[in-house]
Amino acid sequence: MAKELTSREENYSQWYNDLVIKADLAENSAVRGCMVIKPYGYAIWEKMRDELDRMFKETGHVNAYFPLFIPKSFLSKEADHVEGFAKECAVVTHYRLKNNPEGTGVVVDPEAKLEEELIVRPTSETIIWSTYKNWIQSYRDLPILCNQWANVVRWEMRTRLFLRTAEFLWQEGHTAHATEQEAIEEAQRMLEVYADFAENYMAVPVIKGVKSANERFAGALDTYCIEALMQDGKALQAGTSHFLGQNFAKAFDVKFANKEGKEELVWATSWGVSTRLMGALIMSHSDDNGLVLPPKLAPFQVVIVPIYKTEEQLTMINEKANSIIKSLKSLGIRVKYDNNDTKKPGWKFAEYELKGVPVRLAIGARDLENGTIEVARRDTLSKETVSIEGIDQYILHLLEDIQKNIFQIALERRRKFTRKVDSWEEFKTEIEKGGLLLCHWDGTPETEEKIKEETKATIRCIPLDAEEESGICVYSGKPSTRRVVFARAY
Amino acid sequence: MAKELTSREENYSQWYNDLVIKADLAENSAVRGCMVIKPYGYAIWEKMRDELDRMFKETGHVNAYFPLFIPKSFLSKEADHVEGFAKECAVVTHYRLKNNPEGTGVVVDPEAKLEEELIVRPTSETIIWSTYKNWIQSYRDLPILCNQWANVVRWEMRTRLFLRTAEFLWQEGHTAHATEQEAIEEAQRMLEVYADFAENYMAVPVIKGVKSANERFAGALDTYCIEALMQDGKALQAGTSHFLGQNFAKAFDVKFANKEGKEELVWATSWGVSTRLMGALIMSHSDDNGLVLPPKLAPFQVVIVPIYKTEEQLTMINEKANSIIKSLKSLGIRVKYDNNDTKKPGWKFAEYELKGVPVRLAIGARDLENGTIEVARRDTLSKETVSIEGIDQYILHLLEDIQKNIFQIALERRRKFTRKVDSWEEFKTEIEKGGLLLCHWDGTPETEEKIKEETKATIRCIPLDAEEESGICVYSGKPSTRRVVFARAY
Numbered sequence: 005m006a007k008e009l010t011s012r013e014e015n016y017s018q019w020y021n022d023l024v025i026k027a028d029l030a031e032n033s034a035v036r037g038c039m040v041i042k043p044y045g046y047a048i049w050e051k052m053r054d055e056l057d058r059m060f061k062e063t064g065h066v067n068a069y070f071p072l073f074i075p076k077s078f079l080s081k082e083a084d085h086v087e088g089f090a091k092e093c094a095v096v097t098h099y100r101l102k103n104n105p106e107g108t109g110v111v112v113d114p115e116a117k118l119e120e121e122l123i124v125r126p127t128s129e130t131i132i133w134s135t136y137k138n139w140i141q142s143y144r145d146l147p148i149l150c151n152q153w154a155n156v157v158r159w160e161m162r163t164r165l166f167l168r169t170a171e172f173l174w175q176e177g178h179t180a181h182a183t184e185q186e187a188i189e190e191a192q193r194m195l196e197v198y199a200d201f202a203e204n205y206m207a208v209p210v211i212k213g214v215k216s217a218n219e220r221f222a223g224a225l226d227t228y229c230i231e232a233l234m235q236d237g238k239a240l241q242a243g244t245s246h247f248l249g250q251n252f253a254k255a256f257d258v259k260f261a262n263k264e265g266k267e268e269l270v271w272a273t274s275w276g277v278s279t280r281l282m283g284a285l286i287m288s289h290s291d292d293n294g295l296v297l298p299p300k301l302a303p304f305q306v307v308i309v310p311i312y313k314t315e316e317q318l319t320m321i322n323e324k325a326n327s328i329i330k331s332l333k334s335l336g337i338r339v340k341y342d343n344n345d346t347k348k349p350g351w352k353f354a355e356y357e358l359k360g361v362p363v364r365l366a367i368g369a370r371d372l373e374n375g376t377i378e379v380a381r382r383d384t385l386s387k388e389t390v391s392i393e394g395i396d397q398y399i400l401h402l403l404e405d406i407q408k409n410i411f412q413i414a415l416e417r418r419r420k421f422t423r424k425v426d427s428w429e430e431f432k433t434e435i436e437k438g439g440l441l442l443c444h445w446d447g448t449p450e451t452e453e454k455i456k457e458e459t460k461a462t463i464r465c466i467p468l469d470a471e472e473e474s475g476i477c478v479y480s481g482k483p484s485t486r487r488v489v490f491a492r493a494y
Numbered sequence: 495m496a497k498e499l500t501s502r503e504e505n506y507s508q509w510y511n512d513l514v515i516k517a518d519l520a521e522n523s524a525v526r527g528c529m530v531i532k533p534y535g536y537a538i539w540e541k542m543r544d545e546l547d548r549m550f551k552e553t554g555h556v557n558a559y560f561p562l563f564i565p566k567s568f569l570s571k572e573a574d575h576v577e578g579f580a581k582e583c584a585v586v587t588h589y590r591l592k593n594n595p596e597g598t599g600v601v602v603d604p605e606a607k608l609e610e611e612l613i614v615r616p617t618s619e620t621i622i623w624s625t626y627k628n629w630i631q632s633y634r635d636l637p638i639l640c641n642q643w644a645n646v647v648r649w650e651m652r653t654r655l656f657l658r659t660a661e662f663l664w665q666e667g668h669t670a671h672a673t674e675q676e677a678i679e680e681a682q683r684m685l686e687v688y689a690d691f692a693e694n695y696m697a698v699p700v701i702k703g704v705k706s707a708n709e710r711f712a713g714a715l716d717t718y719c720i721e722a723l724m725q726d727g728k729a730l731q732a733g734t735s736h737f738l739g740q741n742f743a744k745a746f747d748v749k750f751a752n753k754e755g756k757e758e759l760v761w762a763t764s765w766g767v768s769t770r771l772m773g774a775l776i777m778s779h780s781d782d783n784g785l786v787l788p789p790k791l792a793p794f795q796v797v798i799v800p801i802y803k804t805e806e807q808l809t810m811i812n813e814k815a816n817s818i819i820k821s822l823k824s825l826g827i828r829v830k831y832d833n834n835d836t837k838k839p840g841w842k843f844a845e846y847e848l849k850g851v852p853v854r855l856a857i858g859a860r861d862l863e864n865g866t867i868e869v870a871r872r873d874t875l876s877k878e879t880v881s882i883e884g885i886d887q888y889i890l891h892l893l894e895d896i897q898k899n900i901f902q903i904a905l906e907r908r909r910k911f912t913r914k915v916d917s918w919e920e921f922k923t924e925i926e927k928g929g930l931l932l933c934h935w936d937g938t939p940e941t942e943e944k945i946k947e948e949t950k951a952t953i954r955c956i957p958l959d960a961e962e963e964s965g966i967c968v969y970s971g972k973p974s975t976r977r978v979v980f981a982r983a984y
Contacts, residue, residue, distance in 0.1 A: 031625075031628075033560070033561045033621070033625065034561075034565060034568070034621065034624050034625075035561045035563045035564070035565060035612065035621070038561035038562070038563060039561070040558070040559070040560050040561065040625050041558060041559040042558055043556035043557065043558045043640060046556070046557050046558050046559055047556065047557070050557060066533035066536070066537065067533065067536050067537070067540060068530070068531060068532055068533045068536050069530070069531040069536055069663065070523070070530050071523045071524075071525045071528035071529070071530065071661055072528070072614075072645055072647065072661050073525045073528060073584070073661070074525070075524060075525060076591070076599075076600060076602075077599065078524070079591070079600060080598070080599040080600050086600060090591040090592075090600045091590060091591065091592075092589070092590060093589070093590065093591060094563070094586045094588075094589055094612070095586060095587065095588040095589065095590075095591065095602055096584045096585060096586050096587075096614065097585065097586075097587045097588065097602065098584075098585040098587065099582070099583070099584055099585065099649040100580075100581060100582065100583065100585075100649065101566070101569070101580040101581065101583060101585065101613070102580075102581075108570070109566075109567065109570040110566060110569060110570050110576060110580045112566075112585055112587065112611055121602055122525065122584070123591070124562075124586065124614070131523070131524065131525070134524050135521075135523065135524075135530050138521075144836070150533060154645075155562055155644075155645065157562065159589040159590065171561060171562050171563070173559065346634070
């Protein structure tokens with residue numbers, strides 16, 4: 005194979021980087037920490053975005069767009085929020101360059117200094133709630149259910165393609181409600197949407213839970229999350245949904261007149277997923293040969309490669325392929341025909357394996373005679389020869405099967421990687437093996453902090469379906485009523 | 495009507511501002527020059543984006559995403575480009591805030607100064623061509639046909655919602671080619687796509703032309719454009735497509751080995767349309783009652799309003815309405831049913847007129863008895879009562895008719911507003927009346943500059959279909975071979 009990957013066993017981290025680069029998903033740019041999302045990677049992100057956007061709209065949300073810049077003073081209005089976000093951000097201080105009076109090129113024009121610095125949004129609660137203030141007077145104006153697809157910037161010191169970049173793409177939902185109950189329900193509803201998307205589109209099983217205070221969003225009363233497990237045993241937070249209480253309404257003085265005409269502060273949620281999902285997708289399913297994409301998100305679900313020696317054979321294969329393409333497309337299947345004659349079939353096979361195309365069809369002169377076609381599935385790397393008759397329905401079911409199969413494999417991996425741990429000695433041994441540890445915890449930030457210091461493990465979440473169970477904290481020995489999920493995480 | 499607009503006759507500019515605000519399209523934000531695009535405005539932009547995106551893909555383009563930030567030194571690499579864009583831009587100089595040691599809030603951390611300032615992209619030629627350098631080695635890597643949907647920032651001093659804002663949303667196509675001819679063809683192809691979109695989706699007639707040197711994009715050899723005429727007689731540049739020659743390949747040293755193995759510089763194009771199209775759409779069709787939207791871009795094409803006195807009547811109307819909605823949706827028609835009982839029908843009629851919904855259906859108890867429904871069209875403000883039987887096909891054809899009609903009205907307006915002018919005295923009189931003046935011009939930037947100084951009129955374009963015709967320049971009296979389009983412009 006032309007573009008060999010480091011194997012996962014040899015160096016998982018290097019495997020991931022190799023794969024992102026060699027499968028043409030993304031690359032580092034000339035700007036520190038910022039990535040270029042290449043067309044193939046962007047096509048996958050587009051599929052994700054389109055499905056999520058449809059799900060948001062089906063749950064009553066509308067899209068809008070708010071400014072890229074946030075006045076510096078806005079960030080300070082919510083105390084926890086500024087602590088969480090002011091530390092790593094891109095600051096615009098000037099609005100003009102001028103020709104360098106001392107030489108070539110351009111320099112910042114010192115006369116074009118902004119009175120108040122602008123922050124490139126790391127998240128948009130502050131600018132949005134300053135806007136909502138003007139949109140909300142009465143209970144009749146509520147709820148507001150807005151989402152925004154946007155770029156955001158957080159000045160991360162250590163970056164990795166998709167997983168942690170200075171600029172990333174995301175969506176951020178920001179909703180305003182008349183009651184606490186309604187806001188909590190909204191935050192939980194969007195967590196369900198994220199879980200549905202992760203499991204049924206990305207084929208990534210997730211645990212739905214709530215964050216401990218240490219891991220909560222800066223400014224939230226509760227952060228709900230979905231947590232996924234990667235092949236190397238590390239956890240990855242794939243999406244968060246925050247119940248913000250009245251914190252931002254207080255900070256920006258957003259009140260409404262209720263049905264009795266009394267003024268009340270508005271209740272808020274925010275929720276987001278980002279291009280980080282690309283990292284989760286890649287690390288959940290791919291193997292040493294390359295990407296493995298779930299059919300529902302694959303830019304091409306099927307690729308057809310002709311195998312021929314003569315032009316005459318190619319002409320006949322083209323004809324047959326075109327009729328197959330037509331019937332596949334009529335079923336809504338995304339198919340690519342690669343009859344580029346400057347590449348050999350073997351090269352193409354490797355290339356589409358690397359790119360994770362779920363199904364590869366190969367058709368040769370012998371197949372034409374026999375009315376057969378070779379079907380290779382990417383997930384199992386298995387091949388079989390089947391009849392061309394009825395191939396469209398065959399492929400349709402095969403794609404459904406692949407979608408289910410890669411989810412089941414990920415689910416089974418998680419099952420094996422998840423275990424209950426009841427002593428500190430065991431915890432220290434087990435955490436080295438990776439995976440999710442279900443442990444009792446005394447509920448204090450101090451204990452969580454100490455566990456993190458000693459083992460680099462954090463509480464990924466308190467699962468929403470955690471059973472009541474008496475136990476003692478794995479670290480402090482104090483009493484606990486339910487198990488939480490510990491893991492090392494991306 | 496609750497939300498009255500300033501009339502166009504009274505104050506066209508105020509009418510536009512009123513309309514953008516009152517129809518809930520956009521509003522100014524807390525950040526100077528940056529707008530908030532509200533859900534209804536964004537829904538129209540989404541429709542535009544989706545249609546354009548489909549057209550780009552059908553012409554072989556793929557989407558990608560490049561960084562928001564551009565290193566300052568990149569801007570200087572192409573001499574004309576830096577002249578055109580460095581003067582008005584947002585400059586990031588620091589990457590951290592810290593708690594204010596002398597009080598409350600946060601301040602820029604002076605220790606977190608960037609070694610090289612970053613510019614928030616005003617356009618992305620430089621960052622993209624610095625990337626293409628790594629993507630292109632041989633003729634086999636060409637063409638590259640990338641598009642990006644993104645936000646950009648130009649620090650405009652005088653801003654107006656949609657028409658000129660510091661931050662705006664747009665798409666920018668950036669293509670790389672092996673030959674000059676291919677690049678020119680690409681620039682022209684995308685001009686055709688823009689013209690197709692403007693005329694057949696926005697229902698805005700446009701003149702396809704090429705810019706004079708003065709109005710050319712900074713860094714281009716040729717700028718093709720589509721120019722539209724607004725109701726007040728001012729022109730508006732609705733889209734541009736640039737043939738960039740080898741300027742950016744030179745600036746970033748992007749070469750390819752041709753089939754003979756010889757190194758050559760790569761040829762480039764770029765092309766873009768932005769949220770400015772929203773301004774063109776609004777100003778082309780709307781009237782003193784509010785927006786008039788072309789059916790193809792309207793978030794809702796049809797609204798149904800029930801007219802009732804009793805709950806019993808409403809129940810019966812709901813049932814009938816639901817069956818109409820079902821049959822309209824099955825034809826792909828976007829329909830909204832407004833049976834909100836806190837608003838009166840008259841209020842709703844005014845509201846949907848303001849929002850530009852192409853067709854309004856009203857159905858009352860009498861209609862149920864008679865098997866009829868009232869159909870009102872937004873473009874002509876006419877009403878008629880028709881049979882419910884076959885209403886779905888009736889509406890389908892009506893929407894097509896409205897789409898054509900508003901295009902025809904705009905076309906007829908442009909015809910009336912366009913005239914040939916052959917003397918300088920006449921030019922000075924006529925330009926005050928607005929519209930497009932077809933004049934001979936001696937081809938020099940100096941003459942164009944003087945005409946602009948004296949009349950504020952610029953050359954909008956040299957029409958691609960301009961006929962060869964001997965004449966003398968309207969200003970200098972020097973010889974000319976074809977007429978160009980002069981106008982005052984947005």
